Amino acid sequence: MNRSSWLWSISALVYAFLYVPLIIVVVYSFNDSRLNAEWVGFTLNWYRVLFNDEQMIRAAVNSLTIAVVSGLVATALGTMAGIAIHRYKPKLLPFMVITPVAMPEILLGVSLLLFFIQVMNLTLGMLSIIIAHITFCIGFVAIVVRARLAGMDESIFEAARDLGATPWQTFKLVTFPLIMPGVIAGALMSFTLSIDDFVITFFTVGVGVSTLPLQIYSMIKIAVTPEVNAVSTLLMLLTLTTIIIASKFAPDTLRGAMK
């Protein structure tokens, strides 16, 4: 067996390892059986159950609200941070932007829990979740925006000034249009990360509020039914769509963000 067929077979196995579990989830969401064990027959019943599950619907609305709000705020703040880091080379800001992303999520979760209750005296709920999500999304947006700026010829900004543009005109006419793809990709990424977040939400959520991941978690922990498969499938579709849109705007940002 030569080297490349070697690589091919291992890689094929790894790809299978990555995809088979997800395919199973999707397939069983159409399975006419309460058990995720063997194929019985096709049904859309679990989707019907899902759409009649009021708790689930409420959680979905919460998730979307949180994702949109924190996505927007994080995009604004993260774009500023990305520009600031690139332009002014501050010492502390890069550390503050990266650490919430790089540390185990649980640390941000518990420290915010402590902070909200002990210092801010905040009743945990939507607001606390949104604040927490913004905190870790800023980093992702900043990384994408900065990566975009780093790939650019610095002198075009000076050229704009040289040719008569004020600093604000330079930003409006040159900088902003050029980082726009990064900003959009960052926004979509924030949205996805927020919708998907479990750990940090888990610690900053209050009584009576739930999000989709939290709802999935309690279903998994308590009673597994193919309704989970159904909601999983829909959630996968949503994130998949967002990712495809994001990669349309900036094909290299997804990879850049994970570096």
Added chain:
Amino acid sequence: MALLEIRNVTRRFGDLVAVDNVSINIEAGEFFTLLGPSGCGKTTLLRMIAGFDLPDGGQILLDGKDLAGTPPEKRPIHTVFQSYALFPHMTVTGNVSFPLKMAGKSPDEIAVKVKEVLDLVHLSDKGESFPHELSGGQKQRVALARGLVNRPRLLMLDEPLGALDAKLREEMQIELITLQRDVGITFVFVTHSQAEALALSHRIAVMNAGRIEQMDEPSKIYSFPVNRFVADFIGRINILQAEVLEAAPDHLRIRIPGMGEVRAPAKTGAARGQKGVLALRPEQVRIAAKIDDVADENHFPGKVRDFLYVGDITTYIVDLNNGARIEALLPNSATGRAKFFEIGDAVKVAWPKDAGLFLND
């Protein structure tokens, strides 16, 4: 009054003095070149003229008015950047009309002016192209057009030909000269290439370590360098350690270790016993096989050590019998004649007594 007056300008970065008490007057309509090795301070000076950096001391005046306090966008000075700095998200037309839009010109006027300047740089058909669709030479022309379009008082060009290949560079040199003459705008050209500087400029300022070593017309700089740095930096030159034996009013008698005694043109201020160097252009040194063939005052026997054939000319490196080494240049003007001597050939090198310059080391 000079168009641009640089008065005792100094710029420090920590301990490094990037620009050291520089004064230059640039006249309207001039093609002025700042020439020097990288790190000599020419780009810092350029950035201060453009307004991206401020002098620590001294003044920069345009039409007699101090430019300090005027931000880059308010200065009627444009720059052609080394990397061209074309806006990647705008077409050629978008790029070229940018300064006009900033100046608040009407759309009609913009259209007319953009068309004019694109005609001038032969890019009329590329208006709708984006920078990434253009070749290096075309980008260069767009950058030029963009810098010229609203007729700045001064156009600065920062190593604009550096990124082009040799043939294109030569074409662009000729175009630049024509362009500057046609538009009549003052050019300040920054380069580290002495060949470019000599070919293009009305005047050259040779910079080294933040200071101006010499400022003059190209032919003066080439023929009469004021010191060893300028002599060495401009063109190929033999630099020989030398000591003055006699300083006569019409000539110098000089001793060169490893060579012997030579005669050189008189130099004011040179005194007996003074040490320095003799700078001698290879094209002033003649090389011949027999002693009768050379009638010049300074002549020495030697052996060809090596030669460099570059087509139109051949440079011979000759080891003199007394130990010194000297370069001589011979045009290959005779048809079919590639070279005259082989390695190891015994030859004579000679140069007239009015050639060569005694310089302080």
Added chain:
Amino acid sequence: MINLLNTTRVTKWLVSGPPFLYLTLFFLLPSLIMVVASFRYPGDYGGLAPLFGVEPGKETGLTLETYRFFFSDFIYTQIFIKSFGVAMASTLVCLLMAYPLALLIAHSPRKHRDFMVLLVILPFASNFLIRVYAWMIILGPQSAFSLAVNHLLGWFGIAPVPLLFSSFAVLVGMVYVHLPFMVLPLYTNLEKHDPVLLDAAQDLGANAWNRFWKVTWPLSLPGVYSGAALVFIPVLGMFAIPDILGGTGDILIGNLIKDQFLGTRDWPFGSTLSIMLTIAVLLLAGITAMISRQGVRQ
């Protein structure tokens, strides 16, 4: 001149101020509060005891008690060691799976590479819990996979073992969730290698084995290090995977912390554990940075 400098300073604050303030308030400050909390006494009903005494006889102020407690009971050190073990194992398995794949992608024709990378990222885009849940199905006692494995074990005379709710399931879950983090930095590194280097090595007499171990592998070390850090660190703090796929004994640092904050509500001790985890992560990050910098210098 003043005008020029001033506008720059104002813009600088307009741009970096808001994110700086936000992160100071909601990241830096909470982190500091947690450090302080780790030196405080637990409250009567969970949470923290007041910092200054209101009732006589109550413990107030700051203490090293929680840290002493951490080291006094070996069980906590043991859980830390176990978490490191799981993180190490997950990292190694990820590396073994990711390296061949990254190599294959890097050696594929340029036009296919992006798509192959996308295929690695896509599963990562589905919700984390869904990916863990998928393994609940696969490893469940009635699943075809479980039945097949136990059937196979039966041939060797080994009694059936439950796959779900075990350390094995935890490892599989960790690897599955973090695999893309290993593939991407490895690929980014391997893609940059000049293929001519391998030709040169072959030309100079190196066989395939030597070409890999003497050229490809040493050059890929920076990618290996960053991939390892991206897997090791999140695994170290993970609580959800042991929670969902692990058995009763599969308790890692994350589970311990979660329990202190949401279960027993001993916040000072929870904070102490979080600080210990932070220190461990910072040490790891520092070591990784140091090793990869040395690697670059070589």
